[in-house]
Amino acid sequence: xxxxxxxxxxxxxIGQIVTIGSYEFTEARIIRFAEKYDPQPFHTDPVAAKxxxxxxxxxxGWHTTAVWMKLNVLSxxxxxxxxxxxxxxxxxxGPSPGFENLRWEHPVxxxxxxxxxxxxxxxxxxxxxxxxxxxxxxxxxxxxxxxxVMEFDGAALVMLPQQ
Numbered sequence: 817x818x819x820x821x822x823x824x825x826x827x828x829x830i831g832q833i834v835t836i837g838s839y840e841f842t843e844a845r846i847i848r849f850a851e852k853y854d855p856q857p858f859h860t861d862p863v864a865a866k867x868x869x870x871x872x873x874x875x876x877g878w879h880t881t882a883v884w885m886k887l888n889v890l891s892x893x894x895x896x897x898x899x900x901x902x903x904x905x906x907x908x909x910g911p912s913p914g915f916e917n918l919r920w921e922h923p924v925x926x927x928x929x930x931x932x933x934x935x936x937x938x939x940x941x942x943x944x945x946x947x948x949x950x951x952x953x954x955x956x957x958x959x960x961x962x963x964x965v966m967e968f969d970g971a972a973l974v975m976l977p978q979q
Contacts, residue, residue: 877920905977
């Protein structure tokens with residue numbers, strides 16, 4: 817990119833940590849998710865959970881990660897809106913080729929409110945897919961006590977429009 821080329825909103829955002837939303841994990845939400853996707857007693861049965869290693873009902877790690885994904889997708893609408901307000905052509909968000917370094921660092925209990933963040937760490941053009949770039953990001957979830965409950969590094973394809 818030349819010095820005179822205009823940076824896209826995504827390029828300007830590299831390195832910035834953005835809060836994409838928060839979510840309260842209620843007992844009902846924890847059980848409903850776990851019954852469908854991770855039916856282990858410490859996620860589905862408050863009485864049985866008391867005798868588990870967690871000592872109480874806690875959310876599935878997949879639940880905490882799925883909430884991040886939902887909030888991330890919703891945050892993309894905000895990016896689109898900002899681009900439109902700036903008079904920029906719109907990026908096209910594509911699929912993700914995967915993630916790595918997923919860690920669930922602390923249990924998420926009923927009543928916990930998790931704040932989620934996303935940070936774009938890199939954006940590079942793909943020679944194999946002209947017009948597309950690979951967007952790398954770091955994701956986190958932190959509870960109301962300041963404890964990180966989950967984090968991972970991910971990637972997604974994005975088509976940056978020519979300005």
